Amino acid sequence: MTSTVYATYTTYRISQKEFPDIHGGHNKANAFRHALWNVIIAKYASRFSKNPSSVLDWTKLITDWHEEFSPNEALAKAMDLHNNQMGRYFYPALSNKKNLEIVHFLKGQLMNAVKVKEVSEIDSTSQQLMYLED
Numbered sequence: 802m803t804s805t806v807y808a809t810y811t812t813y814r815i816s817q818k819e820f821p822d823i824h825g826g827h828n829k830a831n832a833f834r835h836a837l838w839n840v841i842i843a844k845y846a847s848r849f850s851k852n853p854s855s856v857l858d859w860t861k862l863i864t865d866w867h868e869e870f871s872p873n874e875a876l877a878k879a880m881d882l883h884n885n886q887m888g889r890y891f892y893p894a895l896s897n898k899k900n901l902e903i904v905h906f907l908k909g910q911l912m913n914a915v916k917v918k919e920v921s922e923i924d925s926t927s928q929q930l931m932y933l934e935d
Contacts, residue, residue, distance in 0.1 A: 827934050832914055876918075879920045879923045886925070916935075
């Protein structure tokens with residue numbers, strides 16, 4: 802659990818550095834933060850388990866719980882859950898990367914991020930980050 806708290810702190814610190822004071826909205830910076838959070842939790846949790854499936858299950862459990870504990874409107878919640886999922890999707894390719902490399906990769910993913918206006922537009926099979934506002 803300590804690694805998850807540290808991962809959360811690290812994610813916030815990186816997000817604040819990369820997107821000062823704007824990563825709390827429903828924008829691309831927020832999509833970045835959610836994906837980064839999942840990658841970093843999984844990366845730090847992998848220090849305690851060498852089973853990638855267990856690491857990703859833990860990461861999903863924590864981040865899904867967060868979305869239930871701090872509920873948003875349906876569209877924002879669906880977007881956050883999708884971007885969390887994307888972080889877990891990207892994790893295997895990023896698991897051995899330094900945080901700076903992870904940041905660079907995820908910022909690159911923002912170039913192809915999709916703006917959505919309705920829950921029905923959020924495709925769980927999409928491999929793109931999603932956001933609601935510019």
